Amino acid sequence: MSIQIRVENFSGPLDLLLHLIKSHEMDIYDIRIVEITEQYLTIIEQMQQLDLDVAGEFLLMAATLVHIKSRMLLPVSEDVGEEEEDPRAELVKRLLEYQRYKDVAELFQQLPQLERDIFLGQFQLADFFEGDSEENEVAIGIYQLADAFHQLMKDQPVESFHEVVRESLSVATYIERIVEKLTEKIRLSFREFFSAEFSRNELIVTFLATLELVKMRAVNIEQVDAFSEIWLALSIPPDQLSQISPEKDLLGYE
Amino acid sequence: MNNLRQLVEAFIFASDGPLSLDRLSVLTEQPKALIRPVIEQLLQDYAASERGFYLAEIAGGYQFRTVAELAPWLRKLSKDRATRFSKAALETLAIIAYRQPATRAEIEYLRGVDSGGVMKTLLDKNLLRILGKKDVPGRPMMYGTSRHFLELFGLRDLNDLPTLKEFAALDPEMIEADPLDPEPVG
Amino acid sequence: MNNLRQLVEAFIFASDGPLSLDRLSVLTEQPKALIRPVIEQLLQDYAASERGFYLAEIAGGYQFRTVAELAPWLRKLSKDRATRFSKAALETLAIIAYRQPATRAEIEYLRGVDSGGVMKTLLDKNLLRILGKKDVPGRPMMYGTSRHFLELFGLRDLNDLPTLKEFAALDPEMIEADPLDPEPVG
Numbered sequence: 001m002s003i004q005i006r007v008e009n010f011s012g013p014l015d016l017l018l019h020l021i022k023s024h025e026m027d028i029y030d031i032r033i034v035e036i037t038e039q040y041l042t043i044i045e046q047m048q049q050l051d052l053d054v055a056g057e058f059l060l061m062a063a064t065l066v067h068i069k070s071r072m073l074l075p076v077s078e079d080v081g082e083e084e085e086d087p088r089a090e091l092v093k094r095l096l097e098y099q100r101y102k103d104v105a106e107l108f109q110q111l112p113q114l115e116r117d118i119f120l121g122q123f124q125l126a127d128f129f130e131g132d133s134e135e136n137e138v139a140i141g142i143y144q145l146a147d148a149f150h151q152l153m154k155d156q157p158v159e160s161f162h163e164v165v166r167e168s169l170s171v172a173t174y175i176e177r178i179v180e181k182l183t184e185k186i187r188l189s190f191r192e193f194f195s196a197e198f199s200r201n202e203l204i205v206t207f208l209a210t211l212e213l214v215k216m217r218a219v220n221i222e223q224v225d226a227f228s229e230i231w232l233a234l235s236i237p238p239d240q241l242s243q244i245s246p247e248k249d250l251l252g253y254e
Numbered sequence: 255m256n257n258l259r260q261l262v263e264a265f266i267f268a269s270d271g272p273l274s275l276d277r278l279s280v281l282t283e284q285p286k287a288l289i290r291p292v293i294e295q296l297l298q299d300y301a302a303s304e305r306g307f308y309l310a311e312i313a314g315g316y317q318f319r320t321v322a323e324l325a326p327w328l329r330k331l332s333k334d335r336a337t338r339f340s341k342a343a344l345e346t347l348a349i350i351a352y353r354q355p356a357t358r359a360e361i362e363y364l365r366g367v368d369s370g371g372v373m374k375t376l377l378d379k380n381l382l383r384i385l386g387k388k389d390v391p392g393r394p395m396m397y398g399t400s401r402h403f404l405e406l407f408g409l410r411d412l413n414d415l416p417t418l419k420e421f422a423a424l425d426p427e428m429i430e431a432d433p434l435d436p437e438p439v440g
Numbered sequence: 441m442n443n444l445r446q447l448v449e450a451f452i453f454a455s456d457g458p459l460s461l462d463r464l465s466v467l468t469e470q471p472k473a474l475i476r477p478v479i480e481q482l483l484q485d486y487a488a489s490e491r492g493f494y495l496a497e498i499a500g501g502y503q504f505r506t507v508a509e510l511a512p513w514l515r516k517l518s519k520d521r522a523t524r525f526s527k528a529a530l531e532t533l534a535i536i537a538y539r540q541p542a543t544r545a546e547i548e549y550l551r552g553v554d555s556g557g558v559m560k561t562l563l564d565k566n567l568l569r570i571l572g573k574k575d576v577p578g579r580p581m582m583y584g585t586s587r588h589f590l591e592l593f594g595l596r597d598l599n600d601l602p603t604l605k606e607f608a609a610l611d612p613e614m615i616e617a618d619p620l621d622p623e624p625v626g
Contacts (some may be wrong), residue, residue: 123267148534152550
């Protein structure tokens with residue numbers, strides 16, 4: 001009989017054990033541990049002979065059974081005041097609990113299931129409202145968030161971060177920063193741009209970026225008197241600023 | 255509003271998920287007290303007539319669904335998008351459904367096997383969700399079933415799950431002994 | 441067949457697109473001559489009652505559609521889906537959640553694409569907040585997640601986010617490395 005038992009038909013050692021108990025018509029509260037251990041070990045052995053990859057969990061259960069068997073064989077000491085627990089107790093508890101969920105699992109299988117037994121209307125509102133279709137938006141939770149980060153990090157070389165920050169010293173990036181600041185404040189003095197903390201290279205790039213913006217007619221430079229403060233101001237409405245970005249590639253300063 | 259019924263019906267029909275009373279109230283700009291009787295009426299109307307679909311109460315909301323008896327026919331639309339579950343996946347789902355919030359360690363103790371892979375599959379299928387971390391050393395993640403789980407199995411809410419006692423009823427010996435505390439359903 | 445009407449109604453309801461008479465005949469295994477009057481009846485029934493949707497004849501087939509007058513209302517359905525995100529938004533939010541404070545350059549490096557637009561959307565949705573400026577040349581803005589982000593995802597604080605290590609532990613490939621380890625991971 002046991003020859004037909006294959007480990008992959010069981011979702012785990014508890015499943016296998018339950019099967020053995022049932023097929024030997026044992027009472028789950030009074031498992032004949034010697035017999036069941038023997039049966040269990042035979043199956044495990046056969047599986048190993050068949051060169052099956054016997055999962056660690058099945059071996060662990062084998063060890064548990066052997067341990068319970070040995071405790072059952074020990075003579076019960078009469079002097080002990082408290083009643084000793086049946087060595088099988090924990091296993092029985094686990095088996096009963098497992099049996100419950102196994103039953104529920106079978107019931108789940110029988111419940112009418114969406115897309116298998118029950119179907120929804122396929123009417124798509126988006127077909128009507130062209131234009132505001134939402135590029136495959138999905139509802140997300142913590143898992144999706146963590147998964148997204150996990151996926152991104154899988155492809156990243158370790159700690160390549162700091163270099164990047166330094167490398168971002170491109171004219172395009174600085175154009176964006178200037179625009180960002182100008183969107184906030186509309187008018188800014190030159191001095192506010194050229195912060196004292198700037199490195200030489202950054203000063204140059206910031207300057208080039210400013211010139212580029214002037215060339216694109218996105219920014220005006222104003223100076224009231226010679227040597228007085230130089231002011232930068234946006235010359236186009238902020239909502240048109242996005243049109244600046246496509247030209248980034250054409251800059252060629254990088 | 256005379257056409258509230260029409261509007262409610264249209265919203266439920268056009269929504270991609272079940273619509274709750276709250277949501278319907280916001281959408282129709284009408285108090286819930288007005289919407290509830292409309293829903294009641296719709297539920298009755300659809301239940302009374304022999305229709306191809308009916309108004310179902312799912313995941314705390316309302317949704318039109320085809321009737322179960324037509325399943326063999328409707329499968330011919332051959333959409334074949336059904337989720338197929340392994341035994342391991344259903345067991346894991348069952349444990350989490352009843353014990354939520356459940357940690358991976360609990361699930362693995364109850365099943366007797368490593369369940370990481372199965373859990374990841376269920377998470378990917380959006381049937382589980384992470385509920386946060388448990389306030390015990392190591393702060394393990396806690397898992398529960400998702401809204402999509404309710405939708406998939408056509409459950410109103412978690413209380414709609416068959417009670418474990420009902421299960422025990424299938425096996426009289428188990429009731430007598432009932433060695434395990436009935437798990438509160440979250 | 442007594443329930444042909446029910447069946448036809450269900451097929452039309454559950455189909456991805458309009459169903460023609462021919463197709464309905466094949467699906468129901470009934471001659472067209474029997475199906476035509478059923479359709480006629482359905483068309484009449486839906487037209488007569490003030491319903492939220494009706495049976496429309498589209499592209500040589502039949503399909504249930506919401507009534508045109510309700511379009512302005514139904515448009516509201518596509519709005520206010522708070523927890524719905526595009527892939528770009530999800531990635532950006534994930535990076536900021538895990539790496540905060542994060543600058544735009546960092547986010548764009550990790551994603552490999554411009555993320556300005558997505559970040560603006562997330563800021564508009566009140567999911568991000570500006571944490572100040574980074575003390576590096578250029579003083580880029582640093583972004584973090586907002587309180588609203590925590591509420592939306594049901595997190596008590598940022599420590600409630602799963603760590604990458606825990607996350608990777610769900611991956612079956614990594615578990616197989618040590619199959620005999622009896623300690624459940626949690």
